[in-house]
Amino acid sequence: xxxxxRPKPLRVDAQRNRVRVLEAAAAVFAEQGLSASVRDVAAxxxxxxxxxxRHFPTKELLLDAIVLRAVQEExxxxxxxxxEYEPGxxxxxxxxxxxxxxxxxxxxxxxxxxxxxDVEKAASRADLDVIQVLQxxxxxxxxxxxxxxxxxxxxxxxxVVGCLARERRAPDPAxxxxxxxxxxxxxxxxxx
Amino acid sequence: xxxxxRPKPLRVDAQRNRVRVLEAAAAVFAEQGLSASVRDVAAxxxxxxxxxxRHFPTKELLLDAIVLRAVQEExxxxxxxxxEYEPGxxxxxxxxxxxxxxxxxxxxxxxxxxxxxDVEKAASRADLDVIQVLQxxxxxxxxxxxxxxxxxxxxxxxxVVGCLARERRAPDPAxxxxxxxxxxxxxxxxxx
DNA sequence: TAAAATACGGAACACGTGTCCCGCTTGTCC
DNA sequence: GGACAAGCGGGACACGTGTTCCGTATTTTA
Numbered sequence: 001x002x003x004x005x006r007p008k009p010l011r012v013d014a015q016r017n018r019v020r021v022l023e024a025a026a027a028v029f030a031e032q033g034l035s036a037s038v039r040d041v042a043a044x045x046x047x048x049x050x051x052x053x054r055h056f057p058t059k060e061l062l063l064d065a066i067v068l069r070a071v072q073e074e075x076x077x078x079x080x081x082x083x084e085y086e087p088g089x090x091x092x093x094x095x096x097x098x099x100x101x102x103x104x105x106x107x108x109x110x111x112x113x114x115x116x117x118d119v120e121k122a123a124s125r126a127d128l129d130v131i132q133v134l135q136x137x138x139x140x141x142x143x144x145x146x147x148x149x150x151x152x153x154x155x156x157x158x159x160v161v162g163c164l165a166r167e168r169r170a171p172d173p174a175x176x177x178x179x180x181x182x183x184x185x186x187x188x189x190x191x192x
Numbered sequence: 193x194x195x196x197x198r199p200k201p202l203r204v205d206a207q208r209n210r211v212r213v214l215e216a217a218a219a220v221f222a223e224q225g226l227s228a229s230v231r232d233v234a235a236x237x238x239x240x241x242x243x244x245x246r247h248f249p250t251k252e253l254l255l256d257a258i259v260l261r262a263v264q265e266e267x268x269x270x271x272x273x274x275x276e277y278e279p280g281x282x283x284x285x286x287x288x289x290x291x292x293x294x295x296x297x298x299x300x301x302x303x304x305x306x307x308x309x310d311v312e313k314a315a316s317r318a319d320l321d322v323i324q325v326l327q328x329x330x331x332x333x334x335x336x337x338x339x340x341x342x343x344x345x346x347x348x349x350x351x352v353v354g355c356l357a358r359e360r361r362a363p364d365p366a367x368x369x370x371x372x373x374x375x376x377x378x379x380x381x382x383x384x
Numbered sequence: 385t386a387a388a389a390t391a392c393g394g395a396a397c398a399c400g401t402g403t404c405c406c407g408c409t410t411g412t413c414c
Numbered sequence: 415g416g417a418c419a420a421g422c423g424g425g426a427c428a429c430g431t432g433t434t435c436c437g438t439a440t441t442t443t444a
Binding site: 386389390391394397399400402404405408409410412413414 | 415426429
């Protein structure tokens with residue numbers, strides 16, 4: 001009830017360019033992070049600056065379009081995990097998933113960190129949604145005694161940010177495994 | 193063999209201004225992070241832009257002066273801990289110290305993260321020194337079996353960055369304690 | 385196919401920031 | 415105390431980046 005109820009449909013070339021801009025923006029932000037310039041996006045899309053600006057009058061709106069879509073995928077994945085696995089496994093699998101995604105996409109890592117993009121402000125839903133899903137999975141894992149009860153979702157998010165910081169320069173799957181193992185162990189409830 | 197062997201000693205007002213600039217820079221970078229502007233530093237010091245630029249021709253040199261000094265303190269503290277406590281305690285105390293410092297000084301947190309300052313490049317000694325001390329303390333704690341043997345200093349540094357990310361918006365001593373507890377537990381060797 | 389509406393490209397502008405420069409001031413030395 | 419060197423302030427410049435604007439090109443519609 002939004003994209004189809006517009007007063008006037010976009011011209012075909014405008015539709016095509018909009019898609020191109022979105023694809024280019026996704027690629028550029030994934031590679032360079034959210035501080036990449038709008039010029040880079042326009043060049044990658046093969047369009048002029050004005051075209052980008054018309055579809056997304058402000059860089060923040062362009063970031064919203066990209067980041068919100070990606071975050072929605074994360075939220076969906078988190079909910080799917082919650083439905084499929086028992087709480088503890090769902091939670092820790094989601095952690096691993098977040099780390100993988102953040103390492104593969106610098107823009108997402110930036111969004112999680114809050115670098116160059118105030119997630120809580122304009123695109124408020126974005127970060128909060130990740131936090132909310134994280135909280136939901138965390139609640140489940142804490143209820144079953146799989147995770148120590150004192151930590152909250154913001155703690156977990158920060159730990160994920162730490163994992164992303166590890167591979168910022170040189171990707172290293174072994175390090176990723178180690179970091180996640182430390183998190184797993186650190187978050188587990190103290191044994192008897 | 194450096195500050196006193198200059199061809200000509202600085203004029204007294206130049207010496208005074210140099211100190212003022214350094215103090216202002218330390219304060220501004222601590223508050224705003226390393227991306228704070230040189231103009232802010234000059235204004236805080238009560239001097240003109242030219243004065244800052246003469247003493248530190250480039251922002252990078254100014255950052256070096258501030259960051260290297262602060263990092264040196266951290267290194268010294270780490271070495272003192274190594275001398276005073278047994279390895280495990282020295283290591284975990286140093287972690288706590290790094291987190292406290294990073295939370296109290298946004299510039300140091302930026303330096304640790306590598307935000308707005310390529311520590312490994314010009315001021316190479318800076319970050320590497322923290323890494324080295326961390327590695328030294330870590331080696332000791334691993335030798336005594338206090339810390340799991342697979343992690344390296346870069347892993348630990350990244351985890352500290354994660355702790356700093358937690359309090360970036362709103363300082364929260366309770367969260368800090370929790371995060372450090374998670375780290376402690378996560379880094380401990382697996383029990384029998 | 386011709387007229388009107390719509391979109392395009394990229395130059396121009398605004399703004400923040402690091403760096404450079406020069407006329408004036410202040411400290412130093414005889 | 416006067417001459418000269420050294421330092422000072424802050425305006426000017428260079429540069430990157432987000433945003434705006436308008437003459438031209440393309441699509442839509444009658």
